[in-house]
Amino acid sequence: MAVRKITIGDHTVSDDTDAYVIAEIGHNHEGDLNKAKELVMRAAEAGASAAKLQKRDNKSLFTASMYNEPYTGRNSYGPTYGEHREALEFGRYEYTELAKVADAAGIDFISTAFDFASVDFLDDLDVPAIKMASADLTNTPLLTYAAKTDRPLIISTGGAHMDDVRRAVDTILPINSELAVLQCTAVYPAGPSDLHLSVIETFRREFPEVVVGFSGHDNGPELSMVAYTLGARVVEKHFTLDRGRPGSDHHFSLEPAELGRLVTGLREARKALGRPEKRQMPSEAGALRKMGKKLVAARDLPAGHVLSERDIAIKSPGDGLRPYLIGDLVGRALTEPLGADADFTFDVVA
Structure with a gap:
């Protein structure tokens, strides 16, 4: 019988463990290293298992026309999309500093890789896991490249058909068995009817050797606890210090107190599930x-x-x-x- 398990840093994640909770900082640090450090520390204080950023090699990732197209408005950090993205992008110094902060706080520090250069960057940084975004679920060359690092991979499935998920899993598993597949909906924020949490059960049936999880863009922590009861053992939620800040992700992110409630609620969900046999207590x-x-x-x-x-x-x-x-x-x-x-x-x- 296949064993459903993934090991990330010192965490072993399986059906009989607490959820591995990822505080997705993304670019909610607004390009400010000190704010990013505070986010990592506050995520650790709330009990999260990992704090996560997003890594892009912007010049190679975007076409010249997309890089140079005008990008204005409340959420913009530069007059063009490329300058906006560069303003939010951290390099080796910032990543190294944040890895030190995370280590001292007792939390894993991981990141999403959006391109080949970013996979190399994170592999060289020795991160305990690499996340692959929903948009790259069909990018089998990048999935293959990331799988060959032998680092645990976590993949999101927003905007996908089931055949896309099967193709991604079939691409990765022959190379790298350390894999988690997250149900996700690419709506920001997502309402309850957008989440389709029952897909978690579908993934568990279809991929008995793979850890299944939930990447939620919904408001609040409550529905992640429902996801846990359906079998999600990796839970990712966006994280901010202030939901009212300008930026495309702040408004649906959890603030520190909510992240703490998420971690506590997921642990209580595990206790509440108990054992499957009915017996008098x-x-x-x-x-x-x-x-x-x-x-x-x-x-x-x-x-x-x-x-x-x-x-x-x-x-x-x-x-x-x-x-x-x-x-x-x-x-x-x-x-x-x-x-x-x-x-x-x-x-x-x-």
Whole structure:
């Protein structure tokens, strides 16, 4: 039987573990290294497993026309799209500094690679995992290149058909078995009806050897807990210090207190799932005694009396014979007298 497991840094993620929670900083640092450091530290304080950035080699990633096209408005950090992206892009110095901060805070530091040069950059930086964006799910050359780093890969599936997901998994798995596939919808923000969390179960059936997760662009932490109950063990949510800041991602990102609630809620979801077998719990004993029922004498009954249903009452507390045993008493004779409300036992009937 296939083992569904991925190891990222010191975290082993499988069906019987807590969720691996990724705080997706993206470009919510606004090009400010100090703000990025604070985001990493606040993500660690909230209990996230990893803080994540996005790495692009902008000159090779975009066509010249896209790089130079005008880009203005509230969310712009430059007059053209290329200058906007360059203003938000961190290089080796910033990544090295953030990796040190993450290590000191006890949190993994990972990133999305949007191109071949960025895969090389992250591989050389020795990140514990590489994320592949939804837009690259059909980019099998890039998926192959990233898989060959032998680093765990996490892939999102926004905007995809199932055949696209199959193709991506079939591309990666023969090269690299350390893979997580995340259900995702490329809507920002996504409403509940956009999420289609049932796809998590589809992925789990289709890919029994792959860890399944959820990359959520929805507002708030609550529906990620639903995703966990369906089998998502990697949960990614965008993260910001202030949802009101200018930028395309801030408005649907979690703030630190919400990220903390997400981590706590996911841990509680694991506890709440418990074990699949239905059994009586020792902690239920008090309630069962108080509210449960037992079989007692309906009135004073003499020795030798042959019992009928009219002789047997069903009353609380539930510390005696259960009512389903009434048929085992009817038609049997008492070996001793019983007073009203006295417990029936099999020792007093013949």
